[in-house]
Amino acid sequence: MLHRFANPARxxxxxxxxxxxxxxxxxxxxxxxxYFALFASPADYQQGETVRIMYVHVPAAWTAMACYTFIxxxxxxxxxWKHPLADIAARSAAPLGAGFTIIVLATGSLWGKPTWGTWWVWDARLTSVLVLLFLYLGHISLTHAFDNPARGAKAAAILALVGFVNIPIIKFSVDWWNTLHQPASLTRLDGPSIDPSMLTPLLLMGVAFTLYFVTMLLVRMRADLAATKARxxxxxxxE
Amino acid sequence: MIGMLLLIRRDLMLAFRGGTDAAMAVVFFILAATLFPFGVGPDPEVLPRIGGGVIWVVALLAAMLSLERMFSADYEDGSLEQFVLSPLPLVLVALAKIIAHWLTTGVLLLVAAPVLAVFYNLPAAAFLPLIVSMLLGTPTLSLIGAIGAALTLGARRSGVLISLLVLPLYIPVLIFGALVVDGALAGRDYGNLLMVLGGFLLLALAAAPWATAAALRQSIE
Incomplete structure (x- = not known):
C-alpha cells in the first residue's frame, strides 16, 4: 500500500x-x-452574532493540528522507510499548516475582543498555538536552509517529530490548566455539549476545511514534483 | 563510558584553553540583565518583582547564544565523522557533548545568577529557589538546544535558525522556572513546580540525545 504510491509519476x-x-x-x-453558518443557524443567546466566528475558528484549529500530525x-x-513522497508531502503541508494557524490566531483574537474584552491573553491554549506557529515557521525555514534539499527534508523531519510534543499540550491545555479559553465541547465522553443547529454548520465547515487542505496539498505536491523534475x-x- | 568521559574532558579542555568562548555566554548574561533596569527604571519596588523572570529569560538567551559552537568546530574539522565511525555509540557522543556544554555554560550561569539576584534586590528567600530551579532547568536547555544545534549544522544563517527552532521549545522551562522564583517571593510552596522542572529534565534526557544523534548522523551524509 505504502509503496504503490512511491512512484512519483503514478x-x-x-x-x-x-x-x-x-x-x-x-x-x-x-x-x-x-450558508448554514451565516444564515441558517441561530445567534448565541449570550454572544449574539459573534458566535459565527466559531465556524471559521474551530475548523481552522482542527485542521492546523491535524496538519501538524500529518507532517x-x-x-x-x-x-x-525513506519513502520518496513523504518528504514532499511534509514540505508541501507545512506552509498550509502555518496559514491555518495564522487564521486560528487572527479569528481567535477577533472573537476574544467582544467576548473576553481583550485581543490576547497569555493563556495556555493561546500560547501553545503560538508555539505551533513557531514550529511551523521553524520547519519551513529548516527545509529551505540547506543547499542540498535532501538534507533539509531530513533535518525538518527530525524537528517535526520533536515538535510533536506540542500537539497533546494544545489539545489538553484546557483540561490541565484553568484557562480563559473554554474546554472541548465536541470530544466529550457524554457526547457533544452543543446544539444540533450549531453542530451541523460546524461539522460541515470542519469537513470543508479538511478537504480544502487535501486539495491544496495535492496541488502543492504536484507542483513540487514538477519543480524537482524541471531542476x-x-x-x-x-552537463 | 570511558570514551564518554574522555570526550567530556577534551571538550572542557578545549573550552578552557580557548578561553573567551565560554566566558562570552556569562558576559552576555550579565550585560543583558543589566539593560533591564535602564529600560524599566531602577525602581526598587519593580525590580524584585520582575527579577526572577528577567534572569530566567536572559539565561535562556545566553544558553542559546552558545549553542552554535556546540558541534560546529567538530563538524568543520571532520572530528564529527570520526565520532560517527568510532565504536562509541553516537547517542553517548551526543550526551557527552551536551554534558560538556552544560558544564561550560549552564554551570557558569548558575554561578553568575546570584550576582544578578543582588542587582535586582531579590530578597534572600528567593536565592535558593532561583539556584535550584536553574540547576534543574539549565541542563534541559542544553539538551533541547543540542537538537537545534545538530539540525542546523551546515545550514545557511544557522545562528538565526537555531533561535527559531529552539526558543519555542524553551518556553515550558521558562514558564516553570520563573514561576518557582515568583512562588518563593509570594511565600507559596514551590516544591511541585520544581518537580515539573525535574520532569522536563527527565523527558529531555530520555529523548534529546537520540534526536541529536539522528540529526548528527544525517548532517555528515
Whole structure:
C-alpha cells in the first residue's frame, strides 16, 4: 500500500484525476457550510452574532493540528522507510499548516475582543498555538536552509517529530490548566455539549476545511514534483 | 563510558584553553540583565518583582547564544565523522557533548545568577529557589538546544535558525522556572513546580540525545 504510491509519476496521475473532484466537493461544502453558518443557524443567546466566528475558528484549529500530525506522520514514514513522497508531502503541508494557524490566531483574537474584552491573553491554549506557529515557521525555514534539499527534508523531519510534543499540550491545555479559553465541547465522553443547529454548520465547515487542505496539498505536491523534475532536467542539460 | 568521559574532558579542555568562548555566554548574561533596569527604571519596588523572570529569560538567551559552537568546530574539522565511525555509540557522543556544554555554560550561569539576584534586590528567600530551579532547568536547555544545534549544522544563517527552532521549545522551562522564583517571593510552596522542572529534565534526557544523534548522523551524509 505504502509503496504503490512511491512512484512519483503514478502519484501525479492519480492526483490529477482526483483533484477536480476533491476541489468541487470542497467548494460545494464551503457554500453549504457558510450558508448554514451565516444564515441558517441561530445567534448565541449570550454572544449574539459573534458566535459565527466559531465556524471559521474551530475548523481552522482542527485542521492546523491535524496538519501538524500529518507532517509528523509523514516525517516518521520518511525517516523509517525513506519513502520518496513523504518528504514532499511534509514540505508541501507545512506552509498550509502555518496559514491555518495564522487564521486560528487572527479569528481567535477577533472573537476574544467582544467576548473576553481583550485581543490576547497569555493563556495556555493561546500560547501553545503560538508555539505551533513557531514550529511551523521553524520547519519551513529548516527545509529551505540547506543547499542540498535532501538534507533539509531530513533535518525538518527530525524537528517535526520533536515538535510533536506540542500537539497533546494544545489539545489538553484546557483540561490541565484553568484557562480563559473554554474546554472541548465536541470530544466529550457524554457526547457533544452543543446544539444540533450549531453542530451541523460546524461539522460541515470542519469537513470543508479538511478537504480544502487535501486539495491544496495535492496541488502543492504536484507542483513540487514538477519543480524537482524541471531542476533535474536543467542540471542534465547543463552537463 | 570511558570514551564518554574522555570526550567530556577534551571538550572542557578545549573550552578552557580557548578561553573567551565560554566566558562570552556569562558576559552576555550579565550585560543583558543589566539593560533591564535602564529600560524599566531602577525602581526598587519593580525590580524584585520582575527579577526572577528577567534572569530566567536572559539565561535562556545566553544558553542559546552558545549553542552554535556546540558541534560546529567538530563538524568543520571532520572530528564529527570520526565520532560517527568510532565504536562509541553516537547517542553517548551526543550526551557527552551536551554534558560538556552544560558544564561550560549552564554551570557558569548558575554561578553568575546570584550576582544578578543582588542587582535586582531579590530578597534572600528567593536565592535558593532561583539556584535550584536553574540547576534543574539549565541542563534541559542544553539538551533541547543540542537538537537545534545538530539540525542546523551546515545550514545557511544557522545562528538565526537555531533561535527559531529552539526558543519555542524553551518556553515550558521558562514558564516553570520563573514561576518557582515568583512562588518563593509570594511565600507559596514551590516544591511541585520544581518537580515539573525535574520532569522536563527527565523527558529531555530520555529523548534529546537520540534526536541529536539522528540529526548528527544525517548532517555528515
Amino acid at each position: 502519484f501525479s496521475r492519480i492526483a490529477a484525476t482526483m483533484l477536480p473532484w476533491v476541489a468541487g466537493v470542497t467548494a460545494i461544502l464551503f457554500i453549504v457550510g457558510l 509528523a506522520a509523514m516525517s516518521a514514514i520518511s525517516l523509517i 533535474a532536467l536543467r542540471l542534465n542539460a547543463a
